[in-house]
Amino acid sequence: MATETAGSGNGVSDDVLVSVQKLTKHFPVRGGILLRTIGHVHAADEVSFDIKRGETFGLVGESGCGKTTVGRTILRVYPPTSGDIYFGGEDVSKLDRKVLARNMQIIFQDPYGSLDPRITVGGIIGEGLEVHGIGSPDERNEQIREIMDIVGISSHYAQRYPHEFSGGQRQRIGIARALVLRPQFLVCDEPVSALDVSIQSQILNLLRDLQGEFGLTYLFIAHNLAVVRYVCDRVAVMYLGKIVEQADTPELFGNAIHPYTRALMDAIPVPDPSEQRERLIIPGELPSPTNPPQGCRFNTRCAVVQDVCFNEEPPLRDFGDGHLVACHVAEDFDRRGTALPQLSSEMHDAITDSVRSSTTD
Amino acid sequence: MSNSNGAPEPRMELPERVEKGDLLLSVRNLRTHFRVRDGIVRAVDGVSYAIERGKTLGLVGESGCGKSVSALSVMRLIRPPGDIVEGEVMWQDRDLRTLSDREMRSVRGDEISMIFQEPMTALNPVFTTGNQIGEVLREHRDFTRKQRYERTIEVLRLVGIPQPEQRIKAYPHELSGGMRQRVMIAMALACEPQLLLADEPTTALDVTIQAQILELIREIRARTGMALLLITHDLGVIAEMADDVAVMYTGEVVEYADVGSLFAAPKHPYTRGLMTSIPSLMTDRAERLSTIRGSVPHMMRLPLGCLFQSRCPDAMNICRDNRPQLQRLEDGRTVRCHLYPQRPSGHDGEPLPQARATAGSAAS
Numbered sequence: 001m002a003t004e005t006a007g008s009g010n011g012v013s014d015d016v017l018v019s020v021q022k023l024t025k026h027f028p029v030r031g032g033i034l035l036r037t038i039g040h041v042h043a044a045d046e047v048s049f050d051i052k053r054g055e056t057f058g059l060v061g062e063s064g065c066g067k068t069t070v071g072r073t074i075l076r077v078y079p080p081t082s083g084d085i086y087f088g089g090e091d092v093s094k095l096d097r098k099v100l101a102r103n104m105q106i107i108f109q110d111p112y113g114s115l116d117p118r119i120t121v122g123g124i125i126g127e128g129l130e131v132h133g134i135g136s137p138d139e140r141n142e143q144i145r146e147i148m149d150i151v152g153i154s155s156h157y158a159q160r161y162p163h164e165f166s167g168g169q170r171q172r173i174g175i176a177r178a179l180v181l182r183p184q185f186l187v188c189d190e191p192v193s194a195l196d197v198s199i200q201s202q203i204l205n206l207l208r209d210l211q212g213e214f215g216l217t218y219l220f221i222a223h224n225l226a227v228v229r230y231v232c233d234r235v236a237v238m239y240l241g242k243i244v245e246q247a248d249t250p251e252l253f254g255n256a257i258h259p260y261t262r263a264l265m266d267a268i269p270v271p272d273p274s275e276q277r278e279r280l281i282i283p284g285e286l287p288s289p290t291n292p293p294q295g296c297r298f299n300t301r302c303a304v305v306q307d308v309c310f311n312e313e314p315p316l317r318d319f320g321d322g323h324l325v326a327c328h329v330a331e332d333f334d335r336r337g338t339a340l341p342q343l344s345s346e347m348h349d350a351i352t353d354s355v356r357s358s359t360t361d
Numbered sequence: 362m363s364n365s366n367g368a369p370e371p372r373m374e375l376p377e378r379v380e381k382g383d384l385l386l387s388v389r390n391l392r393t394h395f396r397v398r399d400g401i402v403r404a405v406d407g408v409s410y411a412i413e414r415g416k417t418l419g420l421v422g423e424s425g426c427g428k429s430v431s432a433l434s435v436m437r438l439i440r441p442p443g444d445i446v447e448g449e450v451m452w453q454d455r456d457l458r459t460l461s462d463r464e465m466r467s468v469r470g471d472e473i474s475m476i477f478q479e480p481m482t483a484l485n486p487v488f489t490t491g492n493q494i495g496e497v498l499r500e501h502r503d504f505t506r507k508q509r510y511e512r513t514i515e516v517l518r519l520v521g522i523p524q525p526e527q528r529i530k531a532y533p534h535e536l537s538g539g540m541r542q543r544v545m546i547a548m549a550l551a552c553e554p555q556l557l558l559a560d561e562p563t564t565a566l567d568v569t570i571q572a573q574i575l576e577l578i579r580e581i582r583a584r585t586g587m588a589l590l591l592i593t594h595d596l597g598v599i600a601e602m603a604d605d606v607a608v609m610y611t612g613e614v615v616e617y618a619d620v621g622s623l624f625a626a627p628k629h630p631y632t633r634g635l636m637t638s639i640p641s642l643m644t645d646r647a648e649r650l651s652t653i654r655g656s657v658p659h660m661m662r663l664p665l666g667c668l669f670q671s672r673c674p675d676a677m678n679i680c681r682d683n684r685p686q687l688q689r690l691e692d693g694r695t696v697r698c699h700l701y702p703q704r705p706s707g708h709d710g711e712p713l714p715q716a717r718a719t720a721g722s723a724a725s
Contacts, residue, residue: 062567062568062569062570063567166656166657167656168656169656196423196424196594196656196657197423197594197596197635197638197639198423198634198635198638198652198653198656198657198672199656200638200639201638201639201640201650201651201652201653202652202654204640204650205649205650205652208649223567223568225568225642226639226640226641226642226644227640229640229642229644229646230640230644230646230650249646253642263569264568264569265642266572267568267569267571267572268568268597268642269571269575269595269597269598269600269601270597270600270601270641270642271596271597271599271600271624271636271639271641272600272624273600273601273603273620273621273624274621274624274625279572281569281572281573281576282569282572283573285537285539285540285570286567
């Protein structure tokens with residue numbers, strides 16, 4: 001297939017299903033008696049990426065990094081503060097909500113909170129069909145039964161209520177609900193992190209099977225790097241509202257460059273007691289997203305921080321084959337296996353103090 | 362259906378090495394049941410484990426397997442409708458179950474402390490951190506006000522809280538999740554306990570903060586020689602922290618071994634399933650994940666025989682009606698499974714190769 005630009009002339013090529021361009025989302029923080037806006041949470045700042053048809057694109061990061069906000073803004077749950085989102089080459093903000101809903105759906109983290117307890121499972125799954133006026137009641141029931149069988153819930157249970165099901169089964173119901181309209185694109189927001197470990201792999205396999213069967217495209221949002229590595233074709237790592245690194249999965253996990261990505265990977269406990277490793281533990285915590293640090297947002301915790309990191313925000317630069325990194329000193333670490341120096345807690349305190357004094361100037 | 366007619370043979374519930382160790386805490390045949398409207402939930406049903414001085418025991422299992430209830434039972438923090446119906450909780454040379462409430466209070470928070478997944482369950486929102494740590498010291502130590510203050514600052518510093526002189530005045534809601542976890546640990550460590558019960562201490566935290574807290578616990582353990590009971594569902598955390606591991610399923614210990622042997626060669630089909638089904642950074646991305654089919658049975662509708670039978674890839678005919686006993690294997694570890702020869706007194710315990718072929722019949 002030739003790489004032809006889509007009709008609307010926005011530079012989105014044909015093999016891209018979802019294109020996110022300089023997406024920014026700020027949430028107002030209100031305070032005082034009059035609840036005036038006293039600041040903004042910078043949930044996502046100029047986030048850009050393309051998701052190709054049929055692939056699984058991963059967004060990883062810790063809580064508060066903005067990954068969920070990005071997913072929900074793509075679905076127009078919130079309007080973006082600025083930036084554009086294209087779906088199949090069309091500007092999402094100009095598309096009808098119903099058209100959007102038929103093409104993009106979401107599955108949530110919490111299989112307990114995301115299903116209405118007063119509606120039968122068949123009702124929950126079929127609600128979308130009803131809203132969109134698809135088929136006669138009989139045809140709808142047929143479609144509900146079909147999708148239930150596909151996700152592995154016996155269709156005999158269509159008249160039961162959510163509380164009668166286990167966590168794993170509820171997540172299957174959530175998946176059936178999302179798929180009944182046969183969307184092309186699914187946002188999976190932490191789909192397995194609330195499930196028991198023995199159930200997680202069942203759901204991950206199911207998502208993989210469904211992708212093969214229906215040619216689905218996934219945006220997979222998660223904090224568990226091992227899960228992301230298994231599921232995703234390409235991965236973007238977010239920190240405090242910014243993408244700091246993005247690459248194909250094998251490249252990212254084999255040759256992570258950004259100090260934050262490397263720390264994140266080091267932090268995962270390895271289920272092998274014979275492996276005693278030197279790990280890089282990054283000190284400190286996520287700074288407040290209402291007042292992100294000047295320059296590089298990771299500068300308060302970074303082991304290799306330089307003067308420039310406090311003044312200039314590093315742009316995402318391509319290190320070859322689409323491996324993007326936003327780090328001023330990345331060149332020094334673009335070597336497989338180069339150990340990063342450990343930042344001592346004294347050094348960390350010194351940095352934090354200097355940041356504090358520089359921001360109060 | 363347990364055949365309790367056997368004479369009190371040498372105890373086989375614990376791995377050989379643990380049994381011979383210098384035991385600080387030894388839990389034997391603990392049963393904690395909850396009487397609910399529809400019947401009895403046997404949350405902990407005949408659990409035995411022990412912790413040697415200065416060692417770490419990992420307790421692994423999924424939600425509802427009884428791992429937290431067993432720790433709460435040790436602390437005697439079970440409230441109605443729950444009740445410890447049987448068993449022995451030996452703390453050095455005393456059975457904690459026989460202590461008066463007053464005696465128990467003097468053990469709790471002093472000799473044994475506990476930390477939880479959600480720090481807000483342990484912290485009182487209307488008192489400052491300094492107040493709450495001071496309270497522990499007031500309960501257990503004859504300190505002057507000044508000594509209490511100094512010790513509070515000292516433990517806050519120990520757990521890595523910056524500017525403890527400021528934070529001592531902070532209320533829990535003014536602290537981040539990681540800082541609250543540190544304050545709770547500080548509270549637990551104020552009296553230098555000999556044993557810390559840590560119930561999913563890092564599950565609610567981000568990985569970089571989890572790494573910090575685990576490192577902190579490791580440091581304190583090395584410095585004070587404190588023993589640790591670490592409850593978690595994360596096998597990675599277990600591999601990095603534990604000396605011994607007890608794997609629990611539906612209220613029972615199904616496998617108990619030192620961490621090296623367990624990870625090198627898991628014996629119980631459930632342990633094997635847990636280890637192979639979780640994606641790790643080494644998992645082959647092209648392969649399907651292996652799974653444990655089905656889900657944990659309802660605690661009030663447990664099967665007659667092996668509790669894992671409906672999910673077990675190796676289930677045999679014998680598993681349907683006979684609850685397997687914990688067996689000690691040749692290398693000293695213990696496992697509860699009919700795949701391994703049962704106690705010599707039984708004659709029908711041999712795993713039959715042809716029985717394995719009909720494994721499918723035992724399911725559903």
